[in-house]
Each structure stands twice: as C-alpha cells, then as structure tokens.
Amino acid sequence: MPEPGCKGGFWGLLEALLDPKAPSSWRLKGLRLYAGFLLALQGGVLLLLAWVLPRASHPLLWGLALGGALWLLLQAEAAWRKEGEEPLTPLRVLGLGGALFFFLGVMGLLLWPGGLLLFLLGGLGFLYLWYRSERALLVRR
Incomplete structure (x- = not known):
C-alpha cells in the first residue's frame, strides 16, 4: 500500500518513479510495482503460449536462446x-530484464522439457537486473 503522503495510490507511486526528486522510498515502491506488473503480464502470456506453442527440439535453438540472452x-x-546518471535508466534496464525473462520463457517452451533451465535462467537474469535497478535508485538520492 502507498505511504500516507503519497498521492494517488498506485499511480502516485508510478509518478514518483519518474520524478528524480521524489523520496527514494516511493520511487523504490514504484519500481517494485512496475517489476511485479512486468512479471504478471509476461507470466500470463507465457501461460497462454504454453497451450499453443509447438515443441521444437533442435540443438541450434539452444545456441539462439543463450546468444539472445547474452545480447540482452x-x-x-x-x-x-x-x-548511468539519467533518471529513467533503472526503468529501461528493468524492461530489458523483462524482455530477457520473456525471451527465455518462450525459448524454454519451445525446448520443453529440457527448456525448464531456460525459465530459471530468465528468472535469475530478471532478478539480477531488478536488484541492480533498485541499488541504482537507492544510490541516487
């Protein structure tokens, strides 16, 4: 829940995330709200894709998945x-983390059941970039 001084609830937290002069606790909560939204949206789409995406076990897909993850x-x-000093950089990096999670999730669905490892790598990559984004927001006071 938003803090007592934060106006507008969830939208106020997202506005505080865009404002570099907002209190860091509000910005941090806004970043967590954004990260949760990314995970929920992309996880839901991956669940829907699990029903319709065919399985394609080809060794070159593993190289494509790992190369794409490294590129992201x-x-x-x-x-x-x-x-690094721009106020929206943590949002961009977190968005790239979401793209990493989604890309490796789709590749994991294609390479199922061995592709479960790709789901885990995508989740770990997202958590790593989320951690770095939070640290960047806390350093910039």
Missing part, C-alpha cells in the same frame, strides 16, 4: 554505461 544482458550493461 549486454544491452542492459550498455544502458548503465551510456545513460
């Missing part, structure tokens, strides 16, 4: 280096 992680690192 490198994009997140490049965003930190290039735009």
Whole structure:
C-alpha cells in the first residue's frame, strides 16, 4: 500500500518513479510495482503460449536462446554505461530484464522439457537486473 503522503495510490507511486526528486522510498515502491506488473503480464502470456506453442527440439535453438540472452544482458550493461546518471535508466534496464525473462520463457517452451533451465535462467537474469535497478535508485538520492 502507498505511504500516507503519497498521492494517488498506485499511480502516485508510478509518478514518483519518474520524478528524480521524489523520496527514494516511493520511487523504490514504484519500481517494485512496475517489476511485479512486468512479471504478471509476461507470466500470463507465457501461460497462454504454453497451450499453443509447438515443441521444437533442435540443438541450434539452444545456441539462439543463450546468444539472445547474452545480447540482452549486454544491452542492459550498455544502458548503465551510456545513460548511468539519467533518471529513467533503472526503468529501461528493468524492461530489458523483462524482455530477457520473456525471451527465455518462450525459448524454454519451445525446448520443453529440457527448456525448464531456460525459465530459471530468465528468472535469475530478471532478478539480477531488478536488484541492480533498485541499488541504482537507492544510490541516487
């Protein structure tokens, strides 16, 4: 729940996330709300895709999955280096973490049952980028 001084509930937390002068506790709660929304939305879409996506066990798909995951992680690192002081950088990096989770989730569905490892890697990558985004918000006071 939002703090007593935060106006507008959830929308107020998301507005505070965009405002670099807002209290860091509000910005942190807004980032957590955004991360939860990304996980819920993409997890729901992955559940729907699980019913219709065919299984395609091909060894080159493993290389594509790992190469794509590495590329998304490198994009997140490049965003930190290039735009490290910009207030929206944690949102961009968290969005790339969501893309990593979704991409590896779809690849995991294609390579099922061995693709369960890709689900775990996608979740760990998302959690890593989420952790880095929270730390960046706490450092920028």
